[in-house]
């Protein structure tokens with residue numbers, strides 16, 4: 001039976017920053033309504049998506065219907081590489097962290113990824129891993145890693161992603177042992193940014209849930225532009241397959257608090273057996289390059 005409890009998201013971090021991190025490691029989920037700053041950031045990012053696809057119409061959420069699949073994902077790849085790599089986006093991350101009481105230089109960051117969930121995209125065999133229920137930790141991410149998800153446009157539940165909070169502390173059958181970070185990135189750095197740059201990827205290389213689940217509680221994300229969701233990557237969650245007649249765009253990035261990481265503090269590991277760690281490739285925020293544009 002599907003129970004939806006939107007109020008399960010808290011909308012304020014505790015006043016004490018240590019307590020904030022502790023609560024996240026214990027499974028707290030936060031949904032911050034858009035602020036002036038987060039809305040400006042979402043608007044700037046979405047404007048870039050709109051500008052990039054302007055040759056194919058005014059609404060980037062419909063561009064998927066104006067290009068063939070290969071051409072579309074080629075364009076998406078250009079945007080994804082830009083958002084991930086360019087210093088101006090690293091500065092945006094630092095500003096958003098600071099607004100929420102995180103000291104940027106105390107954290108390492110896995111930079112912004114543009115998420116593109118197309119209408120009917122789940123029918124592409126090579127896209128299957130996008131929709132696997134998973135924990136981010138199954139991909140060799142630190143157990144103290146936090147995910148920050150920013151809505152670029154109004155996002156309905158059907159085109160969004162959802163949490164299964166009762167499994168935060170409960171193991172599920174999975175094959176995360178197949179994931180070894182070193183061999184994952186050594187052949188192709190683009191893999192690190194994730195699927196959607198890769199035409200010929202192998203879905204079998206991605207860890208997946210190996211049981212059916214019947215969650216008592218399902219928490220879908222419904223968001224307005226500039227709304228921010230913050231959660232431990234150890235949560236079991238899933239991007240939803242959709243046929244909404246338009247593409248869902250969003251941004252997310254991940255942070256790891258350095259001192260917590262070195263102290264071994266983070267979410268409990270209930271079932272992750274992935275090997276290696278992404279941590280060494282996380283960006284330091286205390287030495288950001290100047291804006292390049």
Ligand SMILES: [Fe+2]
Pocket residue numbers: 134135136237
């Ligand atoms: Fe995830």
